[in-house]
Amino acid sequence: xxxxxxxxxxxxxxxxxxxxxxxxxxxxxxxxxxxxxxxxxxxxxxxxxxxxxxxxxxxxxxxxxxxxxxxxxxxxxxxxxxxxxxxxxxxxxxxxxxxxxxxxxxxxxxxxxxxxxxxxxxxxxxxxxxxxxxxxxxxxxxxxxxxxxxxxxxxxxxxxxxxxxxxxxxxxxxxxxxxxxxxxxxxxxxxxxxxxxxxxxxxxxxxxxxxxxxxxxxxxxxxxxxxxxxxxxxxxxxxxxxxxxxxxxxxxxxxxxxxxxxxxxxxxxxxxxxxxxxxxxxxxxxxxxxxxxxxxxxxxxxxxxxxxxxxxxxxxxxxxxxxxxxxxxxxxxxxxxxxxxxxxxxxxxxxxxxxxxxxxxxxx
Amino acid sequence: xxxxxxxxxxxxxxxxxxxxxxxxxxxxxxxxxxxxxxxxxxxxxxxxxxxxxxxxxxxxxxxxxxxxxxxxxxxxxxxxxxxxxxxxxxxxxxxxxxxxxxxxxxxxxxxxxxxxxxxxxxxxxxxxxxxxxxxxxxxxxxxxxxxxxxxxxxxxxxxxxx
Numbered sequence: 001x002x003x004x005x006x007x008x009x010x011x012x013x014x015x016x017x018x019x020x021x022x023x024x025x026x027x028x029x030x031x032x033x034x035x036x037x038x039x040x041x042x043x044x045x046x047x048x049x050x051x052x053x054x055x056x057x058x059x060x061x062x063x064x065x066x067x068x069x070x071x072x073x074x075x076x077x078x079x080x081x082x083x084x085x086x087x088x089x090x091x092x093x094x095x096x097x098x099x100x101x102x103x104x105x106x107x108x109x110x111x112x113x114x115x116x117x118x119x120x121x122x123x124x125x126x127x128x129x130x131x132x133x134x135x136x137x138x139x140x141x142x143x144x145x146x147x148x149x150x151x152x153x154x155x156x157x158x159x160x161x162x163x164x165x166x167x168x169x170x171x172x173x174x175x176x177x178x179x180x181x182x183x184x185x186x187x188x189x190x191x192x193x194x195x196x197x198x199x200x201x202x203x204x205x206x207x208x209x210x211x212x213x214x215x216x217x218x219x220x221x222x223x224x225x226x227x228x229x230x231x232x233x234x235x236x237x238x239x240x241x242x243x244x245x246x247x248x249x250x251x252x253x254x255x256x257x258x259x260x261x262x263x264x265x266x267x268x269x270x271x272x273x274x275x276x277x278x279x280x281x282x283x284x285x286x287x288x289x290x291x292x293x294x295x296x297x298x299x300x301x302x303x304x305x306x307x308x309x310x311x312x313x314x315x316x317x318x319x320x321x322x323x324x325x326x327x328x329x330x331x332x333x334x335x336x337x338x339x340x341x342x343x344x345x346x347x348x349x350x351x352x353x354x355x356x357x358x359x360x361x362x363x364x
Numbered sequence: 365x366x367x368x369x370x371x372x373x374x375x376x377x378x379x380x381x382x383x384x385x386x387x388x389x390x391x392x393x394x395x396x397x398x399x400x401x402x403x404x405x406x407x408x409x410x411x412x413x414x415x416x417x418x419x420x421x422x423x424x425x426x427x428x429x430x431x432x433x434x435x436x437x438x439x440x441x442x443x444x445x446x447x448x449x450x451x452x453x454x455x456x457x458x459x460x461x462x463x464x465x466x467x468x469x470x471x472x473x474x475x476x477x478x479x480x481x482x483x484x485x486x487x488x489x490x491x492x493x494x495x496x497x498x499x500x501x502x503x504x505x506x507x508x509x510x511x512x513x514x515x516x517x518x519x520x521x522x523x524x525x526x
Contacts, residue, residue, distance in 0.1 A: 050416050050442050057420030074413065074438065081413035085421050 020135055021059060023089075025052040026067030031094045033124045040135060049078040057085040063134045065092045067123070068099045076106060079116045092133060093120040097189045098196060098260065101244050132161060175249040177227060178234035186248035186256050191328045193260040194321050202261040203281035203323070207289055208335045209316030212347040214253035217304070225303040226253075229312065232299060240292040256335075259285040282320045282352060289316060289350050313348035315339060324353045379501055380424070381406040384415045384431035391457045394491055395430045402502050412436060412443045419447065427452035428501060430494065433476050433487060441479030454485035455497060 019042035028045055029035075037043065044059070046052035049071055056064060064082055071078055079091060095103040103120035119133055173185040181189070190206060197204045211217075211233060218226035230253065237247050237255065246258040259281070293314065301308035317338025325331035338351040345351070381399050383406055385392030392408070399406045409415040412435065418424065429436070429447050433456035436443055444454055458477065480487050488494060 048439055048442060049413060050439060050446050053413060053416050054420050054446065057417070074411065077411040077413045081411075081417035084414070084417040 020063065021061045022134060023052060023056060023059075023061045023064045023086075024067075025049065025064065026070035026094075028065075028067060031067045031123045031125055032130070033126050035127070037127050038131060041131070049074070049081075053078070053081050053085060056082050056089070061086055061089045063092060064089045065094055065130070065134075066117075068093050068095045068103065069123075075102075076116060079106065083116065090119065090134075091117045092130075093117050094123050094125055095120050096123050096196070097185075097192050098244075098262070101262075129165070132165060178231055178249050180234050180238075180255070181246060181248035183248065183250040186246065186250055186258065187328070189246050190256075190258050190331070193258060194328050194331070197260070197321055204261075204321040204331070205259040205282045205285040205318060206320070206331050206335045207257045207259070207285060207316055207318045207350070208250070208332070208339050209255055209257075209289075209314045209350070210251075210339070211253040212313045212315055221304055225301075228303050229301060232301065233296070233312070233314070236295050236299065237292055240288050240295060242288075245288075257285075257288075259288070281323075282318055285318055285320075286350075286352065289318065293350070314350075315342040315347045316350040317342055317353070318350065319353040379404055379426070379428065381428045381430055382415050382418060382424070383408045384410075384412055384429060384435060386410050389432065391432060391459075391491065392430070395494060398495055398498055402498055404498070404502060412438055416443065416446060419452075425451045428498075429454040431456060433458040433480060436485070437476040437479050441476075441483055444480055444483030444485045448484050454480065454483075455494065456480050456485055456487050457489075457491070457494070458487050459489045459491070 019040055022041050022043045023046065024043055025046050025048075027047070044055060044061075046055055047070075052064075052066075064086065066075070066079065066082075068075060082089070082091065093099075093103045093106065100120070100122065103117065106117045107115050107120065121129060121133060173181060175182045190204070193204050196202070211229060214226065214229070217229055230249070233255065234247070234249065237257065241247060241257060241259075244262040245260070248256050250256045261281075296312050296314060297310050299310070299312055301312065304311065317335045317340070319325060319331050319334035319338060321331050324334040334353045338353045342349050342351040381395075381404055383392050383395050383399070385408075387393075387410075396406060396408060407415075407418055409418060412431075415429065415431075419427070427447075429452060431454070436454055436456050447454055458473070477487050486497065488497070
């Protein structure tokens, strides 16, 4: 990174002696929302992994933060090497939303009892959040949370803060009823995966669906029954999708699924893992949608009494990037059009937007 | 002698080596057998990052780094340049798998060879060449220099099929 491109982080030479030493690796400017870091951090920047390993061998850093998207295929090797030269540093991954599963995997992959990475943050990262994770709790407390009483032990404070952050993240990204992702998360994730697909010539397929006659169930059996149906649908969809597909509830009874190519999975060891990571668009999404409908037909809902078996059905619409739209708005709009067509066509069906504009076909 | 068992241990013999490549890599296995045969200390690393971490952590100098050209040339040849800075050099094998020089020298291949040579690394196309290099270095182990082994322009062009 050239000097002029750097965010306005404090430099190691001018920072206070007791400042936390932080090594930031990769395109840091793109990974943060702003550049207002407190002087409690003494940051050093390295754009590539080899220079970072060299720097980490000369200076004992408290924290090493790595922009994951800059080091896709060799990330694990690089992190292991960093750990080797700077054993006590806390390694934080700065992950794009679609890199979250990989970040979790790296945090869990402990061959000898120590994980390759300690924590991760989703990009773009706010400097406040970064400071909370990086700084010792006493400093973070002064900056962000003046209400925590001073008698509490440092350990307890750290736990309280990390739990609080995790809880707030959950509230901000998840749907409280079903545990699926919420509308905001789905929109942002779709946006990021479409940008990724644009850069690596892959595809993204979006499915939007809703539950047929949901209002009838709500009115006839009460809202608890309606809630139960929503939860049941969420569980079934999660069971039918691949691990890295993202499912969300984007409205009352409206759901969205993002089928995307997890290219980091192309370095998978087995053919089976590779097949699961890379989809044949939109065929694989259609296959999953059909399986989901079959599962739904078998579902029993005791809350609905004798009427509760095999009654649930959905209508859905599918659209792909780049075939059906070149932006997130266009893809959502096309999938929505297909959903409307499916409803007009008599419900209990899933329509796919054809390759020609306005051409919609029934996947059944 | 053979492979060094403990990490973070300085290699104190005159000539030492780092072999970069996974366990199944036949050229690296050949190289380690060769080094053991010549009683030269070496470290085996799975990738360039681990190798570089060894360099950085142990303050190695005068070290021969052996590996496949495709692997060592990652990150636009930065590994070659970083190793060179420490007074060591790389010896890369270009004759295996997809990097085979004799297939006509693709643009990517030419770029890799060029990156290696610009950074003062050696590129070999036959396994047997490695033994010659190790034998000569072993005889003159106080000053490790690769110049005497460097291919001429004509030899390089022939290898690349230019």
